[in-house]
Amino acid sequence: MALLVEKTSSGREYKVKDMAQADFGRLEIELAEVEMPGLMACRAEFGHQHPFKGARISGSLHMTIQTAVLIETLTALGAEVRWCSCNIFSTQDHAAAAIARDSASVFAWKGETLQEYWWCTERCLDWGPAGSADLIVDDGGDATLLIHEGFKAEEEYQKTGKLPDPASTDNVEFQIVLGIIRDSILVDPKRYTKMKEKIVGISEETTTGVKRLYQMQANGTLLFPAINVNDSVTKSKFDNLYGCRHSLPDGLMRATDVMIAGKVAVVCGYGDVGKGCASSLKQAGARVIVTEIDPICALQALMEGIPVLTLEDVVGEADIVVTTTGNKDIIMVDHMRKMKNNAIICNIGHFDNEIDMHGLETFRGIKRITIKPQTDRWVFPDTKSGIIVLAEGRLMNLGCATGHPSFVMSCSFTNQVIAQLELWKERVSGKYEKKVYVLPKHLDEKVAALHLGKLGAKLTRLTPSQSEYISVPVHGPYKPPHYRY
């Protein structure tokens, strides 16, 4: 695709795959609204007040139908929004088209190149000469990274006149980032500096991005306040767990149609994501094996009847291997060579470096057969045995299916809306320093409460004497901060 920004008749910038899919996207957005009671409740509660009036929000988060409902909640609350996806395969093109046509600037399509991906991210952050984003919604931290790296490079350039040098790194993707920043400095050497001054704060969606934020906080390099949405209970114990329980088999089925029952499935990592994956594989009739570094998580797996072994122990008998670790170098090409013919390899962690795609791609004599987009069979030259890799090692549930379903994303995204509202409301109060925060428990509980009615649930109410007996307010918060759920 030629990387040219387009404009709607009303002048809104965008770049999507196919604007003709906007009607289809709108229909699915309307269905999703019924499944996202938390977001709709935000619109009902806050919409008429326009609390985001004047706020410009740049979001880097999988451009799906669910995200579309998030975006239109932000705009319903008064914000102006620009958006890009945080993964090259995760965009649903009909969602992108509907939003671009109706609500916000979108730069996203399914199957971006890395070059295109970072171009989209840059577009998303670029509010034109007059302005900048006030708030960032981030997922995995790429938007945050670009701003931080941009600012660092501008400082360096300011001091030394030295431009960032893509050749200074082996990492192909980081070469692209440096190239973008270098080109930006040549146009405007204060662009990211101005951006950073303007930004009130960011809210981060996922484990991986949060980890980066805590590292920056520890290093003292964090440029603005950040709210860790991931560690809201109603996010990490729901979206990560129940979302993956749903979307892992969905991705496997759409990509390969393979029967899960009877198969040996290895789940690398037994955190929230791994727990969700293991649960659905087991329930579908697979024999699940877990790999873990953490003895506590390992013991949890054992208590559920799941053996804990190393990948080396089981690589020869696995039919399906899924990585969920948030770490790198989990399945290496040497593992892959030992796997059964047509064993399936996939990743549901944020970044694609859990699987050694580089090792696979550069294996001498390897042959890649694309069964269909995001489903490749790689055949080793010696054995003629092939393995099937999903979504080129990227998030398979978004690459091969449509990601998590609306209801659970409504929990996550209601946290996002609340986090953004909080950052915006407190933008001048000084309440938030350049640190990482989690939302207070009563807001977490509120997010949950907004989702109960849709499922027909009725809560029990504490009596005053019960409330006193357990020292818990009648309206919550109901648990101490260290409670683990």
Next chain:
Amino acid sequence: MALLVEKTSSGREYKVKDMAQADFGRLEIELAEVEMPGLMACRAEFGHQHPFKGARISGSLHMTIQTAVLIETLTALGAEVRWCSCNIFSTQDHAAAAIARDSASVFAWKGETLQEYWWCTERCLDWGPAGSADLIVDDGGDATLLIHEGFKAEEEYQKTGKLPDPASTDNVEFQIVLGIIRDSILVDPKRYTKMKEKIVGISEETTTGVKRLYQMQANGTLLFPAINVNDSVTKSKFDNLYGCRHSLPDGLMRATDVMIAGKVAVVCGYGDVGKGCASSLKQAGARVIVTEIDPICALQALMEGIPVLTLEDVVGEADIVVTTTGNKDIIMVDHMRKMKNNAIICNIGHFDNEIDMHGLETFRGIKRITIKPQTDRWVFPDTKSGIIVLAEGRLMNLGCATGHPSFVMSCSFTNQVIAQLELWKERVSGKYEKKVYVLPKHLDEKVAALHLGKLGAKLTRLTPSQSEYISVPVHGPYKPPHYRY
């Protein structure tokens, strides 16, 4: 589509959606072969003997990737094959293209009209002026029906000169059948009579078709021997149960992306199919409710923690309703009107009359919004509340997803191959009368045995003294005929 038969360069007749998808189909067929050890074992065991030499097989069975492997097993064993699908939505177009290009005459595409559907069935049975099918593979009994109705009409015509009259029935589909037969008699008044003389037997795949066969046997109208493949243990207790456990959520996810967890799901019927559906819905986190007419099946549901109620009791709280009964008139338009907004209705039984589509379509003021093919939202005029109907009431796992996965279909289809081999081998021996037969237990056990190795299983062997003690031969059959598994 214009209903014109096309021909490959080698002269093979076909009619498919898009021959360009043949390469894609071939790749998926190759993947499926690895997952279908029973069929591949048939090729290995019998292929070189060409036991089907001289046999012409007409098949009416969902034209999927798995069926493609069945067809190529039949051709590998020496048969000549013509094929159509037994459902207007169940064809996978790439599978059809690959088979049409490489192996057999195919008349099938996804989204046939009823008129097209019966045209395909007729083409499948039409081996040209010189010949006829020797064997029929049927699924649901439509090919069998056409032959029986055709013969009946020809007899009547012979006796009375009266042609079949489409206007004699209210049933739209049966009008089409009668029209086809009428037109056929005008061309060749002995066509189905000759067909019936030539046919050695049929093997029937599914509960619904089997029910029809037993009725014909009871009435004395069955025209040739039939093998009931459905009631092989390795078919009905596997494909019906584990196949649906897999493909029901697959269909729901692909069609609607709805979160199953937390929802109220009603499964109408708790036979093998219903058991599979209820199991996967429950495991995905739905609250499942079953409706049943049979107290034994009802008590089974209760023992699994599933309440048994009537549809009337629960229609107002259901989020998902799936019919699995094999009966008609299960969800009527009056039920639908009482359902929650965006409740999902679907059918995984063979015929579409489980859901009152006629009542829905003709409801005054009803509005149909097609979200995407096979996913429609129907909005009632008074309430503005909509329900979502999958695959227009037809088999949702084949209409909205790709049907059962290869491994379990390998069990079913290995039974089909064995049944066809048996009918053909005994074509002159008189072993089979015009009755319905099931395969003997040792063949059923053999089908299972062929599928164990792929899953790494090892059987225990009876010692001679154990064999004597329980009066069971060392090599089986291991169970009495009445055993229920």
Next chain:
Amino acid sequence: MALLVEKTSSGREYKVKDMAQADFGRLEIELAEVEMPGLMACRAEFGHQHPFKGARISGSLHMTIQTAVLIETLTALGAEVRWCSCNIFSTQDHAAAAIARDSASVFAWKGETLQEYWWCTERCLDWGPAGSADLIVDDGGDATLLIHEGFKAEEEYQKTGKLPDPASTDNVEFQIVLGIIRDSILVDPKRYTKMKEKIVGISEETTTGVKRLYQMQANGTLLFPAINVNDSVTKSKFDNLYGCRHSLPDGLMRATDVMIAGKVAVVCGYGDVGKGCASSLKQAGARVIVTEIDPICALQALMEGIPVLTLEDVVGEADIVVTTTGNKDIIMVDHMRKMKNNAIICNIGHFDNEIDMHGLETFRGIKRITIKPQTDRWVFPDTKSGIIVLAEGRLMNLGCATGHPSFVMSCSFTNQVIAQLELWKERVSGKYEKKVYVLPKHLDEKVAALHLGKLGAKLTRLTPSQSEYISVPVHGPYKPPHYRY
């Protein structure tokens, strides 16, 4: 215990452990009645007619609380009853006491010797000089065996004057049987001959007993009609499956208090009993492995995510092994020697020869440490490693816990009552020959129906047009005879 028959003040014969437990037994019987709707419905429907008037019923079936409700249903319907247990450990002494005091002659206590066991069986069949049993309720076939062996020996004695010789067999238990018959002939050489003449028929409860009956039918040696209650759907697919799912962990917990979660549990046999056992072990968090001879059952296990291996493969890693086969020689002493320290071995099949207790007991240097009754640790001399054997290899759920719960036994025993009623009603009609019969499906369905109300279930009713469409009567039977549920 001295083997002397005692008498109640009303003259009823009995021999139980402790009559003082009768009140406790009565309280638990009253609780059980609330959980056994099928039996109570029989009392309500038939009680006032006294259909068993004049009938003498001898029963050999675990003398538990549930059986007490069965016995009192038979007496409520007019029968006179004598009873013994069919397992040396399965009697609940308070149940025996309550019945002996209030309702029927009972000869049973927990922890009989084999000699005592057969004495009880003989007492149960002995209605005094004036009479004999008219009907037999049997479980495992021991009462039937005694009559058949008795008759055979009397015939031989008649012909040749030869008495049965206990020394003619190695089997310790069969030596006892022959001794009893020999002593009987010396007193009355026509006792079993007269008995066999009088008996109208038997109804047999379990798989093992049924197997014996079919063997006798095949050999032509069956002396009277037999109804196979085990193969009523509402028996074998409920009691065997759901009963064991409940009572296996119950037995394990009461005997050993061992944590099941995290353990490796091997289930030998995956029939109905094995399925129930595997299900509850898996759900309790064990890693379950199945051994099987039958490829179909093996494939069922695999579809549930359970690996199928041989005992040899896994004996070294098993923490728990349970035999469910109905066969003999499953766990041999050579297996036991290879097991982990404190591995638990138990049997839930009818007979104790599944476990090589003889090999264990006679292992040179073996040391037996009785932890508590029915829980023994056997320590091998070389390794000092011990294994824990439950209930001396006999039915662990009855030996270590209280057997199946009332509700599921109500299904089984309602079949028993119906079978007995049928045999008695047709005692002169000649309807039943000396063959094995199963109950007709409509009675099986009735048994299920009687149990639905207690669980709050509501059945759907077929409309006439639905009934016609699927050729199934509105009031059932709802399935063809070959249906597997």
Next chain:
Amino acid sequence: MALLVEKTSSGREYKVKDMAQADFGRLEIELAEVEMPGLMACRAEFGHQHPFKGARISGSLHMTIQTAVLIETLTALGAEVRWCSCNIFSTQDHAAAAIARDSASVFAWKGETLQEYWWCTERCLDWGPAGSADLIVDDGGDATLLIHEGFKAEEEYQKTGKLPDPASTDNVEFQIVLGIIRDSILVDPKRYTKMKEKIVGISEETTTGVKRLYQMQANGTLLFPAINVNDSVTKSKFDNLYGCRHSLPDGLMRATDVMIAGKVAVVCGYGDVGKGCASSLKQAGARVIVTEIDPICALQALMEGIPVLTLEDVVGEADIVVTTTGNKDIIMVDHMRKMKNNAIICNIGHFDNEIDMHGLETFRGIKRITIKPQTDRWVFPDTKSGIIVLAEGRLMNLGCATGHPSFVMSCSFTNQVIAQLELWKERVSGKYEKKVYVLPKHLDEKVAALHLGKLGAKLTRLTPSQSEYISVPVHGPYKPPHYRY
């Protein structure tokens, strides 16, 4: 029982039910040792150093077989120990006997009166004129309560000469506590003051006790440092969850033999304990309904397919109700009156005030029928309908069965040992103030690690570059403090 302290031949004080059960206790202790690898590892690692040399430990914690292994671990590490149970029904008399005979002073038996219970607690804390406890192991906080109340009363007496007055409270149990303290002051007005001076710290086992500690910390009344063992991950996410999953059905089965399958079971509270209970009830085939005050926990239940309603909504259809809340007044007598005949009511929370036993006992005309110890049927006078109450409303898993199994208690108790070691080691360092602490994560992880080998697990090891990438040390701790598992 006459409340007289007895002495062993070696002079050790004790009061148990039956010293003759010591051998049986010893055998079960030896079995438990094999199942408690964490405790045995403590013995192996620290035993030879006698780190507790000179330490006197008073423990108030269910005197079971598992606790026996804990006690003997403490003594193996050099401590002198006195013990009482923290529940009137939870003692296993054979465990108490074995410990009293072999290892430590024990004052505990199954079925204490409340008066006896507090006498035992007082004995446990009474190290004679010469001394006092250095350390307290507490479960529920009763030992801690007695010391705090004692000290408070002594202060008051010191200041005002006023003695505690049992008549000042309506609470029957607290009357007993005040009476004991009053009598104590009359003998030694400084007893608890001296005790409090001497005590280095306590470690608390359970949620309820921890709640009390945090309240005292908040009030500033906590008299010594406390380690909150409950909130070690390897305690609350294991013992509370997996322990209850095991012991709830165990208690139900032993008390009532009721079939769980098919029943409606209501679980009040969906914390860790409630999750464990709901899980096993569901898996046993019950239809589970949860009641909750906390919207987050409620949403978790819904995601597992469990409806959330109020007790009022479901009280009329429940067959089983279990309270797990840690709160009071959950099932009131007005609920009980509306329940089905023979509905089962039980509590698995720490205190018995979750069930309104007082309301039940004082209901006019109520009739109590004791089926067997800890299983009572209470019959209402108007309806003649009865409900079954387990363990008089106290912890049913310990009252009706044997509590949690050894393996999971090994996790909990290894935390106890580590906590006690830490308190003792730091007794003079001032590291711990009069506050509540949790153990550091690396110790929590160590507890888990000690339990993996027994279950055959193998951990994966981080490579240095992976360790760096995710900023996690190779040897842990592996998670941030807020991680929820």
